[in-house]
Amino acid sequence: xxxxxxxxxxxxxxxxxxxSFGGVKALTNVNFNIMKGEIRAIIGPNGAGKSSMLNVxxxxxxxxxxxxxxxxxxxxxxxxxxxxxxxxxxxxxxIALFKGMSTLDNIMTGRLLKMKSGLLSQxxxxxxxxxxETQHRHKVEEIIDFLEIQSIRKTxxxxxxxxxxxxxxxxxxxxxxxxxxxxxxxxxxxxxxxxEDMSRFIIETNDQLGTTIALIEHDMGVVMDLSDRVxxxxxxxxxxxxxxxxxxxxxxxxDAYLGVTE
Amino acid sequence: MTAIDSLDTFPKILLxxxxxxxxxxxxxxxxxxxxxxxxxxxxxxEIKAFACGLxxxxxxxxxxxxxxxxNRPRLYWAMSATQCVGGIPVPTYQDAVAQEMxxxxxxxxxxxxxxxxxEQVDKLLEIQQSCPQLKxxxxxxxxxxxxxxxxxxxxxxxxxxxxxxxxxxxxxxxETTIDQGKGxxxxxxxxxxxxxxxxxxxxLTYDNMVITARNGCKxxxxxxxxxxxxxxxxxxxxxxxxxxxxxxxxGFCVSCPESPATVPHDLREIGPTYYxxxxxxxxxxxxxxxxxxxxxxxxxxxxFKYFMDVAKNIGVxxxxxxxxxxxERLLYKLGDILVYGPLKNTLGMSxxxxxxxxxxxxxxxxxxxxxxxGINIKQIYGQTEASIFVTVQPxxxxxxxxxxxxxxxxxxxxxxxxxxxxxxxxxxxxxxKNEESTKSTKxxxxxxxxxxxGFFTDDGHLRIIDRAKDVGKFSNGxxxxxxxxxxxxKFFPHIREAVCFGNSRDTCTAFINIDMEAVGVxxxxxxxxxxxxxxxxxxxxxxxxVQDSIEQVNRDLTDDSMLSHSQIFRxxxxxxxxxxxxxxxxxxxxxxxxFIAERYGVLIDALYDGKSxxxxxxxxxxxxxxxxxxxxxxxxxxxxxxSLEEGKTAA
Numbered sequence: 001x002x003x004x005x006x007x008x009x010x011x012x013x014x015x016x017x018x019x020s021f022g023g024v025k026a027l028t029n030v031n032f033n034i035m036k037g038e039i040r041a042i043i044g045p046n047g048a049g050k051s052s053m054l055n056v057x058x059x060x061x062x063x064x065x066x067x068x069x070x071x072x073x074x075x076x077x078x079x080x081x082x083x084x085x086x087x088x089x090x091x092x093x094x095i096a097l098f099k100g101m102s103t104l105d106n107i108m109t110g111r112l113l114k115m116k117s118g119l120l121s122q123x124x125x126x127x128x129x130x131x132x133e134t135q136h137r138h139k140v141e142e143i144i145d146f147l148e149i150q151s152i153r154k155t156x157x158x159x160x161x162x163x164x165x166x167x168x169x170x171x172x173x174x175x176x177x178x179x180x181x182x183x184x185x186x187x188x189x190x191x192x193x194x195x196e197d198m199s200r201f202i203i204e205t206n207d208q209l210g211t212t213i214a215l216i217e218h219d220m221g222v223v224m225d226l227s228d229r230v231x232x233x234x235x236x237x238x239x240x241x242x243x244x245x246x247x248x249x250x251x252x253x254x255d256a257y258l259g260v261t262e
Numbered sequence: 263m264t265a266i267d268s269l270d271t272f273p274k275i276l277l278x279x280x281x282x283x284x285x286x287x288x289x290x291x292x293x294x295x296x297x298x299x300x301x302x303x304x305x306x307x308e309i310k311a312f313a314c315g316l317x318x319x320x321x322x323x324x325x326x327x328x329x330x331x332x333n334r335p336r337l338y339w340a341m342s343a344t345q346c347v348g349g350i351p352v353p354t355y356q357d358a359v360a361q362e363m364x365x366x367x368x369x370x371x372x373x374x375x376x377x378x379x380x381e382q383v384d385k386l387l388e389i390q391q392s393c394p395q396l397k398x399x400x401x402x403x404x405x406x407x408x409x410x411x412x413x414x415x416x417x418x419x420x421x422x423x424x425x426x427x428x429x430x431x432x433x434x435x436x437e438t439t440i441d442q443g444k445g446x447x448x449x450x451x452x453x454x455x456x457x458x459x460x461x462x463x464x465x466l467t468y469d470n471m472v473i474t475a476r477n478g479c480k481x482x483x484x485x486x487x488x489x490x491x492x493x494x495x496x497x498x499x500x501x502x503x504x505x506x507x508x509x510x511x512x513g514f515c516v517s518c519p520e521s522p523a524t525v526p527h528d529l530r531e532i533g534p535t536y537y538x539x540x541x542x543x544x545x546x547x548x549x550x551x552x553x554x555x556x557x558x559x560x561x562x563x564x565x566f567k568y569f570m571d572v573a574k575n576i577g578v579x580x581x582x583x584x585x586x587x588x589x590e591r592l593l594y595k596l597g598d599i600l601v602y603g604p605l606k607n608t609l610g611m612s613x614x615x616x617x618x619x620x621x622x623x624x625x626x627x628x629x630x631x632x633x634x635x636g637i638n639i640k641q642i643y644g645q646t647e648a649s650i651f652v653t654v655q656p657x658x659x660x661x662x663x664x665x666x667x668x669x670x671x672x673x674x675x676x677x678x679x680x681x682x683x684x685x686x687x688x689x690x691x692x693x694x695k696n697e698e699s700t701k702s703t704k705x706x707x708x709x710x711x712x713x714x715x716g717f718f719t720d721d722g723h724l725r726i727i728d729r730a731k732d733v734g735k736f737s738n739g740x741x742x743x744x745x746x747x748x749x750x751x752k753f754f755p756h757i758r759e760a761v762c763f764g765n766s767r768d769t770c771t772a773f774i775n776i777d778m779e780a781v782g783v784x785x786x787x788x789x790x791x792x793x794x795x796x797x798x799x800x801x802x803x804x805x806x807x808v809q810d811s812i813e814q815v816n817r818d819l820t821d822d823s824m825l826s827h828s829q830i831f832r833x834x835x836x837x838x839x840x841x842x843x844x845x846x847x848x849x850x851x852x853x854x855x856x857f858i859a860e861r862y863g864v865l866i867d868a869l870y871d872g873k874s875x876x877x878x879x880x881x882x883x884x885x886x887x888x889x890x891x892x893x894x895x896x897x898x899x900x901x902x903x904x905s906l907e908e909g910k911t912a913a
Binding site: 137138144145150153154204207208 | 292293294295296405406408520521523524527886
C-alpha cells in the first residue's frame with residue numbers, strides 16, 4: 001500500500017505465545033496484534049511456524065503458554081467452531097472444498113452457522129426455512145457477484161481450475177460474514193494473472209466489506225503490496241513486526257531469508 | 263397500421279410504447295442469479311429521469327455522449343435518454359485500450375461518458391487528461407467507486423435524481439422535448455472498426471435506422487413475442503439495429519446476460535427466437551460440440567454420427583419445405599428426440615426462428631450443420647454505412663456461398679472494377695468531421711461504394727469474393743483474392759487465422775495461426791506434449807496437419823480456372839496469435855493486412871527467398887497494458903501444388 005493507514009481498535013492480540021509438539025518448539029514467545037480493519041501478513045521461511053500461528057488463532061491448536069485476546073476477551077482454550085461463531089473464518093493452504101458439489105452449494109455451506117431453523121423444517125423445506133433459505137441464497141449470490149464467478153455457479157468445484165477453486169474457497173469463507181478472515185497462502189501455485197485477481201479480491205474484501213484480514217504468504221511482492229503491517233517468523237521466533245518498508249530493511253529478516261555468511 | 267408505424271424517432275416510439283405496451287416486458291437482466299424484468303412503462307420512467315438529469319446537467323441537442331460497457335439495461339437506457347433530449351449517443355467498443363478509446367472520445371467531441379464500472383471510469387479519467395472537452399463521467403456499477411471523490415464523476419442514480427428534481431418543476435419538459443425531434447435528425451454515431459486507418463464516425467439519422475429496422479421487421483415478421491439476447495458489442499451496428507431499433511419498432515423484449523462469461527448459460531435460459539452471431543461464434547460452438555462428442559461414450563458417438571448424417575440428408579429439405587417422404591420424416595422425428603432436440607437445447611437454440619450471421623464468410627459445413635438441425639440460419643451482407651442491411655437471404659433460398667438478394671428498398675449495382683455499390687433509405691448521412699471520406703464513399707446520386715468486390719450469380723444472388731482493394735494481381739497479371747483463399751483455410755477447425763500474400767508476386771504464400779483449442783485436443787490425443795501456443799505451433803506434426811489442409815485447399819482451387827493459380831506454395835505458422843491488442847486485427851477480428859505486412863516484413867521476405875528458417879522478435883502487449891517481447895525461429899514449409907488435371911483426379 002502506498003499510503004499508511006491508521007487504525008485505532010485492536011481486534012486480536014497475541015501475547016507471549018509458546019507452542020510445542022513434544023520436543024519441537026513451533027512457536028516461542030510470539031507477541032503481536034491485529035488491528036480492526038487492517039490487512040496483516042505473517043511471513044517467514046518454510047517451517048517458520050506461520051500455519052501453526054494461524055491454527056492457534058482459530059483455536060485448532062492450543063498454546064502451552066500465553067493468551068489470545070479476541071475482541072477484548074482473553075482465552076486460552078477454544079474450539080474451532082467457537083472461533084467460527086465469534087466471527088473468524090479461514091481458507092486453507094491445500095484447498096478444502098467439497099469437490100463434487102457446485103460452487104453455489106460450496107459457498108452455501110459457509111452459511112451453516114447462520115441457519116436458524118431446525119432439522120425437521122429443513123428436511124421438508126417447510127415453514128420458516130423456506131424464507132430463510134431464500135435469504136441465504138441471496139447472500140450467496142451477492143458473494144458470487146462480488147467474486148465474479150457467475151459463470152461457474154453450477155459447475156462442480158472439482159472441474160474448476162486451481163485459481164478458481166481458491167476463489168470459491170474465499171467465497172465460502174466470506175459467506176460466514178467474518179470479522180476476521182484468515183487466509184493460508186491464498187496465492188500459492190497461481191499464475192501471475194490469477195495472483196492479480198486474488199489480490200484485487202483481497203483488497204476489495206477489506207475495503208468494501210470492512211473485513212479484517214490476516215494472511216500467510218510466500219510471495220514477497222504480493223505481501224509487501226497488500227498488507228498494512230507484517231510479522232516475520234523464523235524457527236518459531238518472532239524476528240520483526242512493522243510496516244512492509246520497515247520489515248524489508250530489517251537485517252535479521254534479510255539474514256533469515258538470504259542466509260548469513262559465517 | 264398501428265400508431266408506432268407512423269412515428270419517425272425512437273423517443274416518440276418509446277413514448278408510445280410506454281402507453282400501448284406499458285405492461286409488456288421491454289428489458290431483462292440477470293442479477294444475483296435472478297432474471298429481473300422491466301416493462302416498457304418502467305423502462306420509460308428510468309429513461310425519463312436519466313434524460314432530464316442529462317438535460318439539467320447541460321447536455322444540449324447535438325451534444326455527443328460516449329457509452330462504454332458490456333450490454334447492460336442502463337447503458338441502453340442512457341442511449342435512449344440521450345436521444346430523447348436531442349443528443350447523439352456514441353457507443354464504443356468496451357475492450358478497447360485507453361489509447362484507442364482516446365481517439366474516439368477526442369474525435370467525437372463527446373462531453374459526457376456513461377460507463378459500466380470502475381475499470382472504465384479509470385480508463386476515461388486517463389483519457390480525460392488529453393480530452394478536456396469531456397466534462398462528466400457517469401457510472402452504472404457503484405462497486406469500488408467509494409473512494410473517487412471527484413465532482414465530475416457521478417452515479418447513474420444521482421443523475422436520475424437531478425432529473426426528477428427538474429421534472430418536479432417542469433412536468434411537461436420531457437414530452438415537449440421529444441416532440442421536437444425529427445426523422446432527419448442524427449440519431450446515433452457508430453465508429454467503424456477501422457480495417458484501414460483511423461476509425462470513422464458514421465452518422466445515422468432516425469430515418470436511416472427507423473426505416474431499415476421497420477423493413478427488417480416486416481421481412482421476417484418480427485412481433486412483440488420475440489426473445490433476444492443482447493451480447494454483441496453495443497458499438498456494433500448490428501447490435502444497435504437488432505437489440506435497440508427493432509426492439510422499439512416490434513416491441514420485443516431484449517435480455518442482457520449476467521456477464522460476458524455466462525452468455526452460453528443465459529442463451530439456454532432465455533431461449534431466443536431471434537438470434538444473431540458472427541460466423542466465429544457458430545464455429546466455436548460447433549468446435550466445442552465436436553470436442554465434447556469425441557470424449558463421449560462409443561455408443562453415444564455412434565448415435566450422434568448416425569443421426570447427424572440423417573439430418574444432413576433430410577433436415578435442410580424440411581426447413582425449406584421441399585418434398586420429404588413419410589419414412590424420412592419419422593426418422594428425423596426420432597433423431598429430434600434423441601439428438602437434435604437436446605443438442606439445440608444445449609446450444610440455447612431450441613426456439614430460434616431466425617438466426618442471422620454476417621461479417622465474414624461462414625464455412626459450408628458449419629452452415630449446413632446448423633441448418634440440418636432445423637435452425638434457420640441465414641446470411642446477411644451489410645455495413646455500418648447502410649444501417650446494416652444490404653442483402654439478406656430469403657427463407658427458401660439460403661446458400662452458404664452467397665449472401666442473398668437485395669434487402670427491401672435496397673438497390674445494388676456492380677461497378678466495372680467489380681466493386682459492389684448500393685443505395686437505400688438506410689444510407690448514412692455523413693462521416694463525422696470527415697468530408698473527404700464521405701465524398702469518396704458516397705457519390706452525388708447516393709450510391710455507396712462498399713469496398714467489396716463481388717458479382718451476381720445466375721440465380722440473382724450476390725457473392726462477395728474479397729475487399730475490392732485487397733483484390734490484387736500476381737506478377738503475371740492474374741487475379742489474386744487473398745480473403746477468398748484465407749476463408750477456405752479458416753474453414754478447417756484447426757486453422758484459426760490465415761493471411762495470404764501474392765500481390766505483385768509470382769506465387770501465393772501464407773501465414774497461419776492454429777486454433778489452440780482444436781489443435782490442443784488433437785495434440786493430446788497424439789501424445790504430443792506442449793506448454794504454450796508458441797511451442798505447439800512449432801511442432802513438426804502440427805506443420806504436417808496444416809500442410810495437409812493447405813494441400814486440400816490447393817486441390818479445391820483447381821476447380822475454378824480463374825483461381826487455380828492462387829495455390830499456396832509455401833507457408834509458416836506464426837509464433838503468436840494475431841491479436842487486436844497488438845493492432846494486428848480489428849476489434850471485429852478482421853485482419854489488418856498493411857500492418858501485418860510491415861510488422862512481419864522479414865517473414866514475408868523469407869517466404870519468397872527460399873529459406874527454411876527465419877528468426878523473428880515481436881513486441882506484444884498484455885491485457886493490462888504492459889508490453890513484452892517474444893522471439894522465435896520459425897520454420898517455413900513448402901507445399902505440393904496441383905495442375906488442373908491432377909486436381910480433378912485427386913478430388
